[in-house]
Amino acid sequence: MTDRFVTRGFVGRRTAPASGDVHDRIPPGQYLTTDFPVLSAGPTPRIPLDQWSLTVEGLVRESVSWTWDEFMRLPNREWVVDISCVTKWTKLDMRWRGVSVDTLLENVELVPKAAFVIAWSDGGYTTNLPLADVLNGQAFVAWEYDGKPLSPEHGGPARLVVPGRYFWKSAKWLRGLRIQEGDKPGFWESLGYHNRGDQWLEERYSGD
Amino acid sequence: MAGLLAWQLATVSAIRQETSSVRSFTLRLPRWPGHRPGQHVDLRLTAEDGYSVERSYSIASEPERGEDVDITVERISDGEVSPFLHDVVIEGDRLEVRGPIGGYFVWEAALGGPLFLVGGGSGVVPLMAMLRHRRRAGSTAPARLLLSSRHEAEIIYRDELDRLAGAGDGFEVIHTLTRSQPAGWTGYNRRIDARMLAEVLDPVGVSARVYICGPTALVETAANALVALGLAPDRVRTERFGPTGT
Amino acid sequence: MIDHTDDPTVDRVLDGNALAGLFESLFGLDMTLTPGRCANCGTINRVGAMRAYTGGPGAVLRCPACDEVVIRIVQTVEATYVDARGAAFLRFERG
Numbered sequence: 001m002t003d004r005f006v007t008r009g010f011v012g013r014r015t016a017p018a019s020g021d022v023h024d025r026i027p028p029g030q031y032l033t034t035d036f037p038v039l040s041a042g043p044t045p046r047i048p049l050d051q052w053s054l055t056v057e058g059l060v061r062e063s064v065s066w067t068w069d070e071f072m073r074l075p076n077r078e079w080v081v082d083i084s085c086v087t088k089w090t091k092l093d094m095r096w097r098g099v100s101v102d103t104l105l106e107n108v109e110l111v112p113k114a115a116f117v118i119a120w121s122d123g124g125y126t127t128n129l130p131l132a133d134v135l136n137g138q139a140f141v142a143w144e145y146d147g148k149p150l151s152p153e154h155g156g157p158a159r160l161v162v163p164g165r166y167f168w169k170s171a172k173w174l175r176g177l178r179i180q181e182g183d184k185p186g187f188w189e190s191l192g193y194h195n196r197g198d199q200w201l202e203e204r205y206s207g208d
Numbered sequence: 209m210a211g212l213l214a215w216q217l218a219t220v221s222a223i224r225q226e227t228s229s230v231r232s233f234t235l236r237l238p239r240w241p242g243h244r245p246g247q248h249v250d251l252r253l254t255a256e257d258g259y260s261v262e263r264s265y266s267i268a269s270e271p272e273r274g275e276d277v278d279i280t281v282e283r284i285s286d287g288e289v290s291p292f293l294h295d296v297v298i299e300g301d302r303l304e305v306r307g308p309i310g311g312y313f314v315w316e317a318a319l320g321g322p323l324f325l326v327g328g329g330s331g332v333v334p335l336m337a338m339l340r341h342r343r344r345a346g347s348t349a350p351a352r353l354l355l356s357s358r359h360e361a362e363i364i365y366r367d368e369l370d371r372l373a374g375a376g377d378g379f380e381v382i383h384t385l386t387r388s389q390p391a392g393w394t395g396y397n398r399r400i401d402a403r404m405l406a407e408v409l410d411p412v413g414v415s416a417r418v419y420i421c422g423p424t425a426l427v428e429t430a431a432n433a434l435v436a437l438g439l440a441p442d443r444v445r446t447e448r449f450g451p452t453g454t
Numbered sequence: 455m456i457d458h459t460d461d462p463t464v465d466r467v468l469d470g471n472a473l474a475g476l477f478e479s480l481f482g483l484d485m486t487l488t489p490g491r492c493a494n495c496g497t498i499n500r501v502g503a504m505r506a507y508t509g510g511p512g513a514v515l516r517c518p519a520c521d522e523v524v525i526r527i528v529q530t531v532e533a534t535y536v537d538a539r540g541a542a543f544l545r546f547e548r549g
Contacts, residue, residue, distance in 0.1 A: 004254050004258065005217060005304055006255070006256050007303065007304070008296075008302075009296040010253045010296070012288060038466065039509050039510035039511075040507055041507050041514045042507055042514060042523070044461045086511050087509070152462060188511045188512060188528070191526055191528045191537055192528040192535040193511060264472055264475065307475070309484070310484060311484045312470070312471065312500055313486070423465045424458075424464050424466075425464050432455050442500070446469060448467060448469045448506075450466060451465045451466060
């Protein structure tokens with residue numbers, strides 16, 4: 001702790017975590033929030049659903065693309081997960097509906113060298129993850145939040161959600177997953193943020 | 209020069225309620241180099257556990273005030289900082305302040321006019337610094353302020369603006385009230401748009417220096433309209449304030 | 455300027471003035487007046503006029519004419535990262 005001047009009476013917008021079960025669900029250095037902050041790196045993309053598509057491409061035998069109608073027909077389920085943003089807020093029990101990334105990848109044949117996935121979005125945002133971090137129920141593409149269609153400011157029509165990683169890895173306005181042999185740091189990973197971003201290991205910045 | 213812009217401890221020497229949700233704080237700073245109308249300060253608040261937040265606030269007072277600096281803050285009910293400033297801070301409290309900051313959104317009498325100011329809600333704050341300075345400097349450069357507020361009771365600095373406009377030195381204020389208007393109101397009653405700007409700008413003309421401050425949507429609507437009316441883009445200076453009431 | 459008035463989050467967007475304190479404490483000069491040429495569309499805008507997206511993991515300054523990223527800034531515990539590849543140049547007047 002630095003010798004910082006403390007402002008009398010200032011606490012900030014944080015809820016002190018309750019003891020017991022809830023306390024254990026909050027990763028190190030995080031604060032509990034009950035709202036759902038909107039944080040963006042750019043203007044809110046607006047794409048008509050009849051122009052939207054989601055693509056899995058790259059190191060696959062054949063790339064595959066779904067229109068919105070086709071995407072809606074994929075097996076989907078409800079997910080209730082805790083989310084942590086690197087800006088220190090954590091929100092518990094967020095209720096989403098979406099398609100598991102496993103389901104998407106069942107529709108392609110991965111080339112053996114495939115090791116990483118680059119998620120890319122409308123508006124130019126990218127984030128990178130090892131393939132191993134998005135398999136086996138660890139990631140999904142959500143199109144509904146809290147029982148309602150995902151709003152544009154929160155990443156609608158569909159966004160990636162990777163609950164085990166800081167929320168910058170949960171790319172809003174998702175349009176594609178590009179499978180690669182090599183890793184490629186995404187928008188924030190290339191400017192000082194941690195390449196992997198595991199909130200339980202407090203992997204916020206590169207070098208952590 | 210690096211090192212001049214450092215955090216220093218200001219003492220709150222006075223607090224004044226401007227409207228029911230807007231409050232001004234006079235800050236006394238130990239080493240204040242003076243400022244230019246339109247500049248702002250950064251405030252830093254730190255909790256006991258080290259959690260800290262920063263906010264920027266336009267300086268409301270004119271440089272001629274000397275070592276004291278006023279900021280004017282609207283209380284945003286779900287905000288993190290403004291409720292603290294309104295509900296907790298009292299005279300004698302100390303706050304970390306850094307400034308003065310910013311040379312782009314600055315008007316001084318030496319720049320001359322005409323001067324065309326467009327404000328929405330608490331966006332009027334830096335414009336007020338310019339107007340207070342204009343009066344103190346004895347400038348007679350033609351000046352007009354188009355100020356958007358939701359309700360009459362929410363107009364910040366209402367009485368002072370009326371006094372400045374009554375001084376006969378070439379300054380006029382035009383209000384628009386966007387949500388409700390008092391009985392008998394003959395002024396504008398809608399959000400600022402291109403047609404309104406054309407009408408209000410007309411007596412001042414396209415050679416004006418323009419400063420627009422308020423919520424981003426208002427600022428961008430006004431800036432686009434004024435450039436379309438023929439003002440040179442670099443003479444249309446903007447400061448986007450973030451979400452406030454207009 | 456591009457019309458963003460139909461963007462639901464438009465009023466959260468600030469501009470280079472909001473980053474002025476950060477820039478001045480970093481570089482020792484007021485950057486709000488600094489003109490920068492957008493590497494994407496070529497228009498020149500002062501940093502104070504660039505649209506700023508803040509509050510997330512970092513700050514992004516975008517060109518008001520074409521929306522492309524001009525400058526990105528991240529502050530970690532130890533350092534501040536600045537990516538100015540989106541600026542073909544930044545012009546600092548002498549004297």
